[in-house]
Amino acid sequence: MRELANVNGTICALEDAVIPAEDRGCLFGDGVYEVVRAYQGRLWGLHRHWRRFQRSLREIDLQPSNLEDIRGWIEQTYRASQIPNATVYFHLTRGASPRNHSWSEALEPSFFMSVRPFADRGIVAGIRVQSVPDLRWRRCDIKSLNLLPNVLAKQQARKLGAYEALLVDTQGNVTEGSSSAALAILDRTIVAPPQTAAILPSITREYVEEIALELKLIFQERWLSLAQFRSAGEAFLAGTSDEITGITHVDGQAVGTGEVGPWTREIRKVYRQRIEQGKD
Numbered sequence: 535m536r537e538l539a540n541v542n543g544t545i546c547a548l549e550d551a552v553i554p555a556e557d558r559g560c561l562f563g564d565g566v567y568e569v570v571r572a573y574q575g576r577l578w579g580l581h582r583h584w585r586r587f588q589r590s591l592r593e594i595d596l597q598p599s600n601l602e603d604i605r606g607w608i609e610q611t612y613r614a615s616q617i618p619n620a621t622v623y624f625h626l627t628r629g630a631s632p633r634n635h636s637w638s639e640a641l642e643p644s645f646f647m648s649v650r651p652f653a654d655r656g657i658v659a660g661i662r663v664q665s666v667p668d669l670r671w672r673r674c675d676i677k678s679l680n681l682l683p684n685v686l687a688k689q690q691a692r693k694l695g696a697y698e699a700l701l702v703d704t705q706g707n708v709t710e711g712s713s714s715a716a717l718a719i720l721d722r723t724i725v726a727p728p729q730t731a732a733i734l735p736s737i738t739r740e741y742v743e744e745i746a747l748e749l750k751l752i753f754q755e756r757w758l759s760l761a762q763f764r765s766a767g768e769a770f771l772a773g774t775s776d777e778i779t780g781i782t783h784v785d786g787q788a789v790g791t792g793e794v795g796p797w798t799r800e801i802r803k804v805y806r807q808r809i810e811q812g813k814d
């Protein structure tokens with residue numbers, strides 16, 4: 535088992551990975567990324583992450599000529615790490631060049647990837663979230679490296695004793711978490727925000743939509759105000775890293791009974807079963 539990196543097709547120990555200081559990813563956040571989990575030696579949902587990655591690339595007009603090689607590097611590097619339960623991060627930036635906002639079409643994109651053992655954050659009995667204004671740009675559907683508003687929101691939530699920030703737009707509606715999708719359950723209906731450019735198309739949310747069908751729950755897209763979200767019977771976060779995580783409190787106020795709700799537990803259980811069965 536070794537923590538590995540891959541820089542432009544070359545595998546190395548993670549601590550030895552080197553990236554040019556003038557990479558546009560560092561200077562401008564000019565690139566897109568994905569985070570994938572591996573369970574029991576298998577990359578979970580890679581085809582879905584790959585589809586979203588390709589979409590993000592198109593949306594920022596970054597079209598590498600070696601996309602299929604990159605897909606191969608991801609699989610090879612993960613296999614070489616021999617880490618059964620891993621977090622796999624990868625990004626592609628527009629490349630390295632002297633700082634200039636506009637870019638040359640001749641630039642070679644830069645790939646970076648890391649494989650580390652999954653670090654369990656020990657969430658057992660659900661989490662508290664803190665509402666924070668959503669200060670992000672108008673293309674949150676792109677999984678861009680520009681994460682400053684997300685980072686600041688999460689830190690603000692942590693300072694106030696919450697695990698995650700619940701982002702609220704200028705209309706007063708809940709968009710998502712700083713690194714997770716936010717969903718509520720009202721009666722037998724899972725309510726998720728409309729899949730617009732205001733939120734990331736979450737892969738875990740895709741699974742939740744499929745699981746809703748299995749459990750005969752309704753999956754509905756509509757905006758919820760912060761007050762509506764808070765007063766839902768149940769609420770949860772969905773994301774690659776923390777999977778399905780029940781929300782017990784919003785801004786210190788209990789959601790439902792103040793414990794992880796029964797449907798949330800059921801959805802989490804079915805999600806974990808799918809992982810065990812490799813049904814991605």
Ligand SMILES: Cc1ncc(COP(=O)(O)O)c(C=O)c1O
Nearest residue numbers: 713714715734736737738773774
């Ligand atoms: C802003 C944001 N929303 C939602 C998600 C959840 O997406 P996924 O389920 O694909 O991990 C993430 C994950 O990183 C995120 O950063």
